[in-house]
Amino acid sequence: MNYPYVEGDTDSVEVQHFIDYACKTHACIDFSWILTQKGAVDRLVSRNGDVLAVALSFDLPIAGAREISDTTRAVRELIASVARNYEGLEFAMVGSITQMDAFREASRRETYKLIGLAVSIMLLALIWLYRQWRTPAFLLLIGIFGALAGVASLGLAGVSMNTSTTAVPVIAMLLVIATSMHVFNTFHSTQRSASAFLDMQYALRHNAPPIVLTVATTCAAMASLNYADAPPLAQLGNATSAGLVMGTGALFLISPLIAGYLPVRTPRDVTRVPVQMSIQRGVSAPLMLIVVATAFAAGLTKIEVDEDFIDYFSKDYEFRRGAEFAARHMAGPKAINLDIDSRRDGGVETVEFADFNERLTNWLRSRARIANVTSLSDSVATLEQALMVPVRTDESIAQLLLVYELSLGEGQDLREIVSVDRASARTTAVLHRTSSRDLMKLDADIQTWFAENAPSGYSIVVTGINIPVAYMAIENIRSVIAAVGLTVVAVAIALGVYFASPTIALLALLSITVPVLMGFGLWGWIYGDIGLAAAIVLAITMGIVVDDAIHLIYHYRRSLRGGKSPTEACFESLRQTGSAITQTSIALSLGFSVLAFSGFHVNEVLGLCTAAVFISAWLFDFFFLPNLLRSLVHTAPNTRHGDNPNLPIETGYRNL
Structure with a gap:
């Protein structure tokens, strides 16, 4: 283990790794000394001495994915070679480098696994719903085209696949299929003319306004991810929007060409009972839904935005196994750095700084979440003891640090813990297993203690890879919620203007917010904690949730005009759109549930929570929205006669 062992007297000092001192011969001496060192226990050695660690530091460029991969591979090969010579030992590798490599591995592994599962489940669900294979096959091809277009947009933008963008193919494919199903349901349900081409043209024209509105609102929701502080979320939103637009364009261009090859068969009727319950039960159905929605939404009080990035990965990942091994025997893989600046050259070489750093170190060691602390004050105290320094002075500290640095081996210096101008020093705390909220609270406690105890003029920065990760979920959710909230209001107003009705704007607002609140409430009752996935769920579900509502409202008003x-x-309106709404809800819920099989926790939460929102949206659209429309919207302004559903297909086609 590479812990410094200091030997000295009044005239000289020698610094070497403890393992080199203890094992000068093949017969190593007693290791009990290392168990007395606070800077080593729970960091480089377990409390009972059965686990030892070697700490490695790397100087890698920012965003150096190849260097991270190469470094991880080299260390893995080193461990394998040592393990061959010592078969009785267990080895584990953990740290920030392996964490970053785990994210890279997850992006590659999850992409292939999720796409295959999503395609298989969607195809089976569509074949069951349409009772034949040709229409599902074409829907799937359009969806795959949208998925490829979304991935291609990432390539054109020079963006590599990451753990967030791995979901782009699945999400884009599902959104394109959901949009297309309304067209094909109309096509198969109508088929009143002698020409399949005219039937498809009619189906496209019949659904064009709500489809355009749906795509626009979905893209607006996805654009809200650009307000997130994490670039991968913006990349996810933009790529999904590109895939949806391209897939919808392919739907309008190609569908008429293949209409003649599709069989004349009505899709499976899965809405007869729900439609009868919604219409015939009158007030009881919405009242029942209000009770259910309130019960579900009450689960929002159980939700706490918190996560542990170790739990992002399943136990199939080496990083997760290594992190749990380290947490069982010593400390977890998380660490924070406290950079203390005295604001003057040579400030760390003073008694004031040394005493304050020692008090800070002792306070940190008293915190429950902190397993180990290494600081400059430990090195100063060790040197004073080795060289038998009687009194601590500014001059003695400066000399001790100079002697210590000169005694280090080749390639070693103090720059890892002390700045070149000797104005600032770094204290490192290794943590037990902690969540994001634990880290944020610890950061706040450190800032408070520092403000109350630091000498005048001193400053502190708490940093390390785990600090931004801890704040990332909270900040991203806040920014995305604000952006999505503005988008929801804008969409509701736009729909109110389009339909020339403020009542429609209110109903659109309800149709978006109620299912989302129900879905998140259900998640709160079942699981409780939620993290980064919440921001993505909000953006994805808004477009699809409003999609069904737009189709229902559009056809309701069209029937009034008839x-x-x-x-x-x-x-x-339920007869015309209910089947498509139910089928898309089934297909999307099954499709997004595929993400539950992901070994990456963010994708898993995304899939399950999104499916819960879609089911909630179906309940709202069937049992609440129709009755609200019947109670609040009794007339519709006159428009072109092509909107009259009673006209022949040929006339409607030419005038729509």
């Missing part, structure tokens, strides 16, 4: 009563229009 001369139907509110109750008849309500029934007609």
Whole structure:
């Protein structure tokens, strides 16, 4: 183990690694000394001495993915070669380098696994819903085209696949398929003319306004991810939007060309009972839904935004296994650095700084979440003891640090813990297993203690890879929630303007917010904690949730313009859109549930929580929105006669 062992007298000092001192011969001497060193226990040696560690430091360029991969591979090969010679020993590798490599490995592994599962499950679900294979095959091809377009947009932007963008192919494919299903449901349900080409043109024209509105609102929701502080989230949103737009374009261009090859078969009716319950039960259905929605939404009080990035990875990943091994025997893989600046050259070579650093070190060691602390004050105290310094003075500290640095081996110096101008020094704390909130609280406690105890003019920066990771989920969720909130209001206003009705704007707002609150509430009752995935769920679900509502509202008003009563229009809109809404809800819930099989926790939460929101949206659209429309919207402004659903297909096609 590479812990410094200091030997000295009043005239000289020698610094060497403890392992070199203890094992000068093949028969190593007693290791009990190392167990008395506070800077080593729980960092380089376990408390009972059965586990030893070697700490490695690397100087790697920023975003050096290749260097990270090469370094991890080299260390892994070194461990394998040592393990061959010592078969009775167990080895584990953990640290920030292996953490970054685990993210790289997850992006590669999850992409292939998730796409295959999503394609298989979606194909089976669509074949069951459409009762034939040609339409599902074409839907799947359009979805795959959208997925490839989304991934291609990342390539054109020069963005490499990462753990966030691995979900782009799955999400883009599902969104494109959901948009397309409304068209094909209309096509298979209508088929009133002698030409399949005209039937498909009618289906496209019939659904074009709500589809355009849906794609626009979904892209707006995805654009809100650009307000996140994490660039991968913005990349996810932009790539998914690109895939959705390209896939929808392919739907309008290619569908008429293949219409003649599709069989004449009505899709499976999965909405007869829900439609009857919604219309015939009148007030009881929405009242029942209010009770259910309130119960679900109450789970929001159980949600706590918190996460531990170690839990991001399943136990299939070497990093997770190594982190748990380290946590069991010593400390966890997380560490923070405290950079203390005296604001003057040579400030660390003073009694004031040494005494303050010693008090800070002792306070840190008293914290429950901290396993080990290494600081300059430990080195100064060790040198004073080795050289038998009687009194601590500014001059003695400066001389001790100079002697210590000159005694270090080749390639070693004090720059890891002391700045070149001797104005600042670094104290490192290794932590037990901690969550993001634990780290944020520890950071706040350190800042408070420092403000109350530091000498005048001193400053501190708490840093390390784990600090930004701890704040990342909270900050991203806050920024995305604000952006999504503005987008929701803007979408509701836009729909109100499009439909020329402030009531529609209010209903659109409810159709977005209620299912999302229900879905997150259900998550709160079942799991409680949620993290970075919440920001993605908000952006993804908004577009799809409003999609179903737009189709329902559009066809309800269209039926009113055709001369139907509110109750008849309500029934007609559910008859025309209910099957597609139910089928998309089934397909999307199954498709996003695929993400639950991911070994990356963010994807897992994303899939399950999104599926919960989609199910909640289906309940709202079937049992609440139709009755609100029937109660609040009784008329629709007159528009072009092509909107009349009673016109022949040819006339409607030419005038829509």
